[in-house]
Amino acid sequence: MAECINCGDYTKFNGGLCYKCYKKDNVKDVAVAEKPIKATKEKNKIVDVTNEVGEVLIKESSTKKKKVKAADFNSFNYNLTKGRIAETLIERLFVDLGFQVFQYGMENTIPGIKDLLKGINDEVAMNIRRMPDLVVFKDGQAHFIEVKFRASGCFKLSDIDKNGDYPYKNALIVLMSRKHIKCVSFEDLQNGREITEKCRNYLGNRKEFDTDKELIIEYCKYAVKFFENV
Template sequence: MADCINCGGYTKFNGAFCYSCFKKEEKKDEITVIEKEPKKNKIKSQTKDNPWISGVIKGRIAETIVEELFRSLGFQVFSYGMENSIPGIKDLLKGVRGDVSKNIRQMPDFVVFKDNEAHFIEVKYRASGELKLNDIEKYGDYPFENALFVLITRKHIKCISYLELKAGKEITSTCKSYLGNRKEFDTDKDLIIDYCKYAVKFFENV
């Protein structure tokens, strides 16, 4: 009778394991194989921040804050920009030059209406808190002379007209061109301050 080389129990063949020891050794081999399997290197994400996408997102957030602010102030707010007024036109204008295409690209974001008065509103976000004529006229003269530019910064909501920019004025980080001081609007300064807090919340870390 052959003995198991491990426990001395019965086995069919000399120099072999019994059935129980054979199973134990089989499991050990499986564990060893698993442990020796090379670790897979994690693929690090190569995704980098896209400044254009980041700018678009910031611009959309700024537009939403201004839109909801004017609604809260009792204005009717109508989306007016290029994509809202002429859906799909952006792709058609690629490579197209001329005054018409330029004017379409420069269409203000909103028209706000209250007390039988309407205003063009163009929304801008600037982390620097500055807005100059050169920022507006990168593509030539701005065609909407009656437009008002509402600037969202990390701390304030300011406003300046195109005509004021044309006359040499500008918004700086320290100027007091606050939206609440505009004579065009019967504004609620406390409500504007609340919306400034929203702006701070969204933009303080970007």
């Protein structure tokens, strides 16, 4: 092992000085090195040590920031998954009720446009983003269906039309909760008829559909199974 020519401590090269002797004598042209020092962690900080010149660099840790972003991302994915499950259940329900069902919505109708619309907030872009999830067709009639999930079982006008510019005035909103499947038209919402936990706006009561209430109850049981811990 190479030793310092002054004190005998570790140095990188034979015939050289250790870091302490180098600093003491202020010698510039002699090869020097200290033993590698491991990076140490402090609260909310990371200390990086550079062995060659003895510089200590302190940087704020980005760990906390990353954790927050991960939490936001996981929350977004969680809500997205709940919405997808609700949409799939309602799609299958209408199929079983004898409807022809077509996936509508921005991502199904115009694949790839989502990225193109980033940062664009004109009327056309907003209308595309808010395209209803499904179109159902039976007995010569078609209906726009917007599927929503709410653990609370409540839905009001501002949940879909905050600025009074929702373009699909004839849409029907099908709300799935942990206990019920309810339905309200956008026109009903405009007239102050909201979906509440205790209201009786059940899908099976809608005049637009000749629905099988027993089948709807069966799908409510599916909803309870999927969303009981939400």
